[in-house]
Every structure is written in C-alpha cells, then in structure tokens.
Amino acid sequence: MSTTERRREPPPIDPDFYGWFGTLTDEESETRLKVRRLMETVVAPVVNDCWQREAFPRQVIDEIRTLDLLDGWYRDEPGPPPVARAVISMELARVDPGTASFFGVHAGLCMGSIALCGSDAQKAEWLPPLRRWERIGAFGLTEPEVGSGTAGGLTMRCRRDGDEWVLDGQKKWIGNAPFADVVVIWARGEEPGAVHGFLVRTENPSYQVEKITGKIAQRTVQSGLITLEGCRVPESDRLPGANTFADVGRILRMGRAGVAWQAVGCAMGAYEAAVKYARERQQFGRPIGGFQLIQQKLVVMLGNITAMLGIALRVTRMQEDGTQRDEHSALAKQFCAAKCRETVALARDLMGGNGILLDYGAARLFADAEAIYSYEGTNEMTTLIVGRAITGLSAFV
Missing domain, CATH: 2.40.110.10 (Butyryl-CoA Dehydrogenase, subunit A, domain 2)
Incomplete structure (x- = not known):
C-alpha cells in the first residue's frame, strides 16, 4: 500500500447506501435535514445525561416549535403527510428513540385520534394548540x-x-x-x-x-x-x-409504519457510531476497521439498514396512495424492528467492552431498541397479522 493510499481521506459515513433519500421530494428532504440539525445541536449533547436520569430533554419542545413541523397536519387531510412524518421519526430516533416516541404519541396517536374520531368542536379546541406544542x-x-x-x-x-x-x-x-x-x-x-x-x-x-x-x-x-x-x-x-375497536385500529395502522421508521433511525445511529469507532479505535497497531471480521459486521449492519429503508419507504408511499393494508404496516414493523435489534447488537459487539459505555454511542441505542421491538405490535403479533394475510387462516389463539 502506497503512502498516498494510506493517507487518503476516508469516505463519508453514509447509511443510505442505495440512495433512498434521493427519492424524497425537496420538501421531504428539507424536513428531514431540519430535524437532523435540531437533534444534533439540541438533544445529542444532553441525551446521555437525560437517559441516565430518566429525564426527558424538555428543551426539545421549544426548539421543535420553531420548525413548524405540524403546521399543515390534520387540516385538509385526515392524517399528516406520510413520508414527511416518517423521516421526522427516523431522524429523531437516530439520536434518541425516546424523543421519537414522545413525538409519535403526541403528533400521531393523540392528534390522530382527535382528527379521525373527534367532533368539529373537539378538533377546533385541541388540534391548534397541539400543533403549536402549547398543549401535550x-x-x-x-x-x-x-x-x-x-x-x-x-x-x-x-x-x-x-x-x-x-x-x-x-x-x-x-x-x-x-x-x-x-x-x-x-x-x-x-x-x-x-x-x-x-x-x-x-x-x-x-x-x-x-x-x-x-x-x-x-x-x-x-x-x-x-x-x-x-x-x-x-x-x-x-x-x-x-x-x-376497529376505530382504534384505524389509528394504530397509521402509527405502526411510523415505528418501523423509528427502527430505521435507531439502527442508523448505531451504525454511524460503529463506523466512527472502527476507524478510530487502534488495536495491533492499526484501526480495527481494517480487520476482516469487523468489516463483516459493518456490512451486515449496512445491508440491514438498506433493506429496512426500502421496506419502510415503500409501505409509506403505499399509505400515500391508499393501498396500504394492515398486513403491509405489520410486515414493515416486524421486519424493521427485528433488523434494528440485530444491527444495534452488532454495533455494541463491535466496540467490545467500550460498547456498554454510553460515551461511544451504541449502548443507549442497543437498550432503546428493545422497546421498539415490543411496542405498537410485538414481533409475534405483527408476524401473525402477516401470516393470516398469507394463508387466510388466523393463528392468534
């Protein structure tokens, strides 16, 4: 290897290997990058401390208000713009899945219940202050x-x-x-x-x-x-x-695909931390990223994220055009949550003993993925929803 090759600048850390983000509209891309900047500047510096104290980073509410993310939500349409909502969840979860859960409960489940099932008077009373984050x-x-x-x-x-x-x-x-x-x-x-x-x-x-x-x-x-x-x-x-309960199901159908995007974001954050660590951590006289077994872990992680992004984006586009069914959102949640769990475990494993420390970026996401795996439809329940669609037979009991 020549001196020039050894000193070459490393490529950017990019979990979007197939360029899925390139298919987003300008507005969707702008929303994604606004949320990314907010999370990197406001939440990332404090999230480990908040996580240890079981405290919510309340400053994010004031900051997120300035972005007007919910300005057009639940006005003329029964739900928010599906892909815009999805990439918000992803970018929130990339830094802190807990903030993504906070957002999903407030803007998805609560506001969605009022928008889909509420009276005109209830919508007029609650949706405007919820949009402005004046009420939670x-x-x-x-x-x-x-x-x-x-x-x-x-x-x-x-x-x-x-x-x-x-x-x-x-x-x-x-x-x-x-x-x-x-x-x-x-x-x-x-x-x-x-x-x-x-x-x-x-x-x-x-x-x-x-x-x-x-x-x-x-x-x-x-x-x-x-x-x-x-x-x-x-x-x-x-x-x-x-x-x-069918009315509850209408609301959950909207949210389940959003949890798939939380899984994508959580996995992306862990992958980015793992690549950074693999480049910087020295063992046996060189970065561990130069060893075959480490590269194999990173490739599996990247493959998982690439597949997760594809399935999550497709099911959300189906929501846009009205072709999404329960089994579609269930498969997205089941697959993405399972692959997220595998990806964060690989990131933690790649870091060895340091992988259990909050400072290195994988430990917290490794733990948080367990909640994503369980809520809004466990792996078993989402599997059975898809299984029923495949076979025409219910195996729930």
Missing part, C-alpha cells in the same frame, strides 16, 4: 394486565350517567402521561363490542398518574401508570367517531 397529548390503550390482547380484553370500563361518562380502570406504559395536558383514553362500554374513546383532561381531579421508573430502554420517555376511579368525563369529551 398522550394516548392510553395498554393496560397493566392487557397488552397484545387489547382487541378483546380491555378492562378499563365506561358507563353513561346522564350527560357524563364514568371511567374506571388503569392504563400502563402511557408515554407523555406524567406531563400531558390531555390523554385519549380507550374504554370498554356496556354494550357488546362497544369501545369508546375519551379526551381526559389531566386537571380532572380523578386523573392520577405515577411515573414508571427502573426501565432499561427508552429512559427519556416519561411513561405513566394512569389510574381512573370514578372519573367523570362530559359527553362533549367523548370522541363521537370511536365506537368499536
């Missing part, structure tokens, strides 16, 4: 004893009492719940098959929330255990378009 939203579906079985086993109950509804039960793992202004609560009604959605204002005296601590993944997410005992909610705060 949450989404309460999962329960302490009911996770994957929510379609048939909600234990939160609601009953009509004059002009009010009375809610009783608990919700668990509810992101943003400790500091939200409104939580969309889903409860089983008294009639067979009835499932209703409610806008529960957190100043309601019967709203009680306990922050969940001791997590090993997405520690920046403020997750809550919500308890409602005899919680009275006016009829005007019931979502009139939410009457069965």
Whole structure:
C-alpha cells in the first residue's frame, strides 16, 4: 500500500447506501435535514445525561416549535403527510428513540385520534394548540394486565350517567402521561363490542398518574401508570367517531409504519457510531476497521439498514396512495424492528467492552431498541397479522 493510499481521506459515513433519500421530494428532504440539525445541536449533547436520569430533554419542545413541523397536519387531510412524518421519526430516533416516541404519541396517536374520531368542536379546541406544542397529548390503550390482547380484553370500563361518562380502570406504559395536558383514553362500554374513546383532561381531579421508573430502554420517555376511579368525563369529551375497536385500529395502522421508521433511525445511529469507532479505535497497531471480521459486521449492519429503508419507504408511499393494508404496516414493523435489534447488537459487539459505555454511542441505542421491538405490535403479533394475510387462516389463539 502506497503512502498516498494510506493517507487518503476516508469516505463519508453514509447509511443510505442505495440512495433512498434521493427519492424524497425537496420538501421531504428539507424536513428531514431540519430535524437532523435540531437533534444534533439540541438533544445529542444532553441525551446521555437525560437517559441516565430518566429525564426527558424538555428543551426539545421549544426548539421543535420553531420548525413548524405540524403546521399543515390534520387540516385538509385526515392524517399528516406520510413520508414527511416518517423521516421526522427516523431522524429523531437516530439520536434518541425516546424523543421519537414522545413525538409519535403526541403528533400521531393523540392528534390522530382527535382528527379521525373527534367532533368539529373537539378538533377546533385541541388540534391548534397541539400543533403549536402549547398543549401535550398522550394516548392510553395498554393496560397493566392487557397488552397484545387489547382487541378483546380491555378492562378499563365506561358507563353513561346522564350527560357524563364514568371511567374506571388503569392504563400502563402511557408515554407523555406524567406531563400531558390531555390523554385519549380507550374504554370498554356496556354494550357488546362497544369501545369508546375519551379526551381526559389531566386537571380532572380523578386523573392520577405515577411515573414508571427502573426501565432499561427508552429512559427519556416519561411513561405513566394512569389510574381512573370514578372519573367523570362530559359527553362533549367523548370522541363521537370511536365506537368499536376497529376505530382504534384505524389509528394504530397509521402509527405502526411510523415505528418501523423509528427502527430505521435507531439502527442508523448505531451504525454511524460503529463506523466512527472502527476507524478510530487502534488495536495491533492499526484501526480495527481494517480487520476482516469487523468489516463483516459493518456490512451486515449496512445491508440491514438498506433493506429496512426500502421496506419502510415503500409501505409509506403505499399509505400515500391508499393501498396500504394492515398486513403491509405489520410486515414493515416486524421486519424493521427485528433488523434494528440485530444491527444495534452488532454495533455494541463491535466496540467490545467500550460498547456498554454510553460515551461511544451504541449502548443507549442497543437498550432503546428493545422497546421498539415490543411496542405498537410485538414481533409475534405483527408476524401473525402477516401470516393470516398469507394463508387466510388466523393463528392468534
């Protein structure tokens, strides 16, 4: 090897090996790069400290407000621009999957519930301040004893009492719940098959929330255990378009593809940290990136990300043109979450002992990927959704 070859500038660290980002529109690209700059300058310097303290980087709310990311969301269309929303989730998760979860709960699940199932009055009251981040939203579906079985086993109950509804039960793992202004609560009604959605204002005296601590993944997410005992909610705060679990499914269908993009971003962040480390870490007199086994790990990681980007972008374009079905978003979530888990593990492994330290960029993403793998449809549940589409046979029970 000549001196010139040894001194050659290394290529840029680019996880988009097939140029998927080149297919984005100018507006989508601009949105992606705006969010990347925000995360690199505002969140990246503080995220390790926040993660250790189980604290959310609240300064991101003020900064994200200046970008007007939600300005056109849920106005003329029932949902946000699919690819624009997707690349936001990806860039947030590239630095901090917890911030991506915060965004998805607020802008996707909460705002989406109001936009798809709310009355005109509810939309007028809540969507503008939620767009401007003056109010923060949450989404309460999962329960302490009911996770994957929510379609048939909600234990939160609601009953009509004059002009009010009375809610009783608990919700668990509810992101943003400790500091939200409104939580969309889903409860089983008294009639067979009835499932209703409610806008529960957190100043309601019967709203009680306990922050969940001791997590090993997405520690920046403020997750809550919500308890409602005899919680009275006016009829005007019931979502009139939410009457069965199928209505919940419409909202989850939007969010599941977004979680696939969180997986892409998380994997990208870990890959970029691994390449940087492989170039800088010296062993046996040279960078470890010059060893065959290290390059093999990096190539597997890059292949995973390339495939993840392709499937995530395609399913999101299908959402745009109206051809996306449940099984499409389920496959995207199942595949991307699984490949993310593999990719972050390779990044952590490549760094050896340093891989378990927050300072090197892989450890936190390695841990956070476990939450991505589990929420908004576990690997098993998303697999069975796709399996049913393939065979025509249900294997859920």
